[in-house]
Amino acid sequence: MRYFRERFLAAVAVMAGFQLDVVTAEFEMALHGPYNYYSSSPILPRPWANQFTTWFANSAPILTTISTGVCNLTLRDYHAAMESPRGSPQALKMLSICNRHEACVYSQLAPSVQLNYQGASILLGLTPVILSTLGPTMAELALLSTHRPVLSLLISLGAPVYWVTRVFEFHDPRDAARGGRLIIRKKGPRIAILISIVQYVLAAMAAANFISTMVEIGRKTTLAWACTTAFAPLLWSTLAAFVNVIATASNLVIERASKPKDSQCNKTSRKDRQRCRGKLSCKCTSAPFRKTLRRLVASETTICANREVYYDSKKKGEEVPKLAMFLFVAAGCMSFFLFLFGTAIFAALQFVTFIDAFKRILVRLIASTIVCRLILLMELAGLRRTNDVAVK
Numbered sequence: 001m002r003y004f005r006e007r008f009l010a011a012v013a014v015m016a017g018f019q020l021d022v023v024t025a026e027f028e029m030a031l032h033g034p035y036n037y038y039s040s041s042p043i044l045p046r047p048w049a050n051q052f053t054t055w056f057a058n059s060a061p062i063l064t065t066i067s068t069g070v071c072n073l074t075l076r077d078y079h080a081a082m083e084s085p086r087g088s089p090q091a092l093k094m095l096s097i098c099n100r101h102e103a104c105v106y107s108q109l110a111p112s113v114q115l116n117y118q119g120a121s122i123l124l125g126l127t128p129v130i131l132s133t134l135g136p137t138m139a140e141l142a143l144l145s146t147h148r149p150v151l152s153l154l155i156s157l158g159a160p161v162y163w164v165t166r167v168f169e170f171h172d173p174r175d176a177a178r179g180g181r182l183i184i185r186k187k188g189p190r191i192a193i194l195i196s197i198v199q200y201v202l203a204a205m206a207a208a209n210f211i212s213t214m215v216e217i218g219r220k221t222t223l224a225w226a227c228t229t230a231f232a233p234l235l236w237s238t239l240a241a242f243v244n245v246i247a248t249a250s251n252l253v254i255e256r257a258s259k260p261k262d263s264q265c266n267k268t269s270r271k272d273r274q275r276c277r278g279k280l281s282c283k284c285t286s287a288p289f290r291k292t293l294r295r296l297v298a299s300e301t302t303i304c305a306n307r308e309v310y311y312d313s314k315k316k317g318e319e320v321p322k323l324a325m326f327l328f329v330a331a332g333c334m335s336f337f338l339f340l341f342g343t344a345i346f347a348a349l350q351f352v353t354f355i356d357a358f359k360r361i362l363v364r365l366i367a368s369t370i371v372c373r374l375i376l377l378m379e380l381a382g383l384r385r386t387n388d389v390a391v392k
């Protein structure tokens with residue numbers, strides 16, 4: 001924490017134009033003084049593997065030579081800090097040592113290489129923007145989550161950057177299916193199962209690709225603003241799933257409110273139907289757990305084109321409960337902070353050249369996002385209409 005505070009104060013001081021020599025002296029201390037200038041927080045997880053041992057391929061030879069050659073002293077201290085037990089004085093120095101080693105390696109690079117890194121970091125900083133134009137919207141994914149939660153989870157891991165919703169704005173998730181033109185009609189049972197399996201496989205591959213890219217970024221680069229925080233990229237990419245949970249809760253509140261009160265009895269059990277025959281209002285006995293589970297699994301694995309639900313485009317702009325709006329806006333705010341967090345992470349990646357940024361990071365993330373988006377589009381098209389039975 002002290003690290004962030006110092007950097008922030010230094011920036012403020014420079015902008016305000018005072019205490020410049022004090023600030024300069026502080027940075028001198030950070031770069032050349034004893035290692036205890038910044039202390040690592042004992043709460044934050046440490047890097048799960050030694051940093052500075054693998055690099056992105058394009059500049060790996062230069063970096064390895066410098067890191068183990070001229071900068072061997074700081075590298076040795078870094079390894080020692082990694083191996084010492086948590087909370088020990090040596091381990092607390094790790095953040096300082098990491099910064100020092102990073103500075104040492106950087107200072108040995110030719111200016112042309114440094115420029116390459118800086119240019120690449122601009123491209124990388126735009127990653128969330130680039131991915132958001134390809135990714136799902138929060139409302140679309142929330143709608144799919146109510147019908148196929150597991151598939152949606154995979155999609156939110158494979159395409160964790162949502163198209164930026166305006167903060168404080170509410171979009172009825174059901175409108176995601178009511179608006180579009182593409183319609184997919186009911187498929188035969190065999191084809192439907194095949195499609196469903198292909199969807200899971202593709203979505204799982206996309207998620208694995210995205211996550212492994214994030215792990216690789218954590219291992220092969222350092223963050224300019226948090227040298228030892230190797231887990232930040234992975235953490236960022238998984239947080240979108242939580243945003244999706246909140247947005248889905250919003251849609252569940254809406255769907256529950258719009259459901260006719262007695263329609264559940266028809267679905268649950270024959271007993272209910274006999275008991276309720278002839279009565280105007282009658283409470284359902286809740287379905288046994290195994291039946292509910294079977295229904296959930298069936299709902300999860302059935303492609304949207306093959307279910308009885310479809311969303312009628314004439315019903316756009318219905319009233320929705322306040323709670324649903326609140327949840328959606330909350331999810332939108334979280335999504336905004338994730339966007340900021342992601343930009344801050346990608347822009348701060350060190351030691352990534354243009355070629356690495358494009359070939360080994362961007363292309364992989366874009367591929368995952370596109371695959372997930374296509375699955376989502378297909379499922380939404382299936383929700384527009386199935387066999388003319390209007391439920392909502």
Ligand SMILES: *[C@@H]1O[C@H](CO)[C@@H](O)[C@H](O)[C@H]1NC(C)=O
Pocket residue numbers: 068069070071072073
């Ligand atoms: C280790 O680093 C020191 C200080 O920079 C340097 O003098 C020495 O030559 C380095 N050793 C090797 C094997 O490169």
Ligand SMILES: *[C@@H]1O[C@H](CO)[C@@H](O)[C@H](O)[C@H]1NC(C)=O
Pocket residue numbers: 260262263266
């Ligand atoms: C549920 O069953 C009742 C009578 O059994 C019927 O009137 C009603 O239309 C049914 N609701 C739905 C949504 O099918």
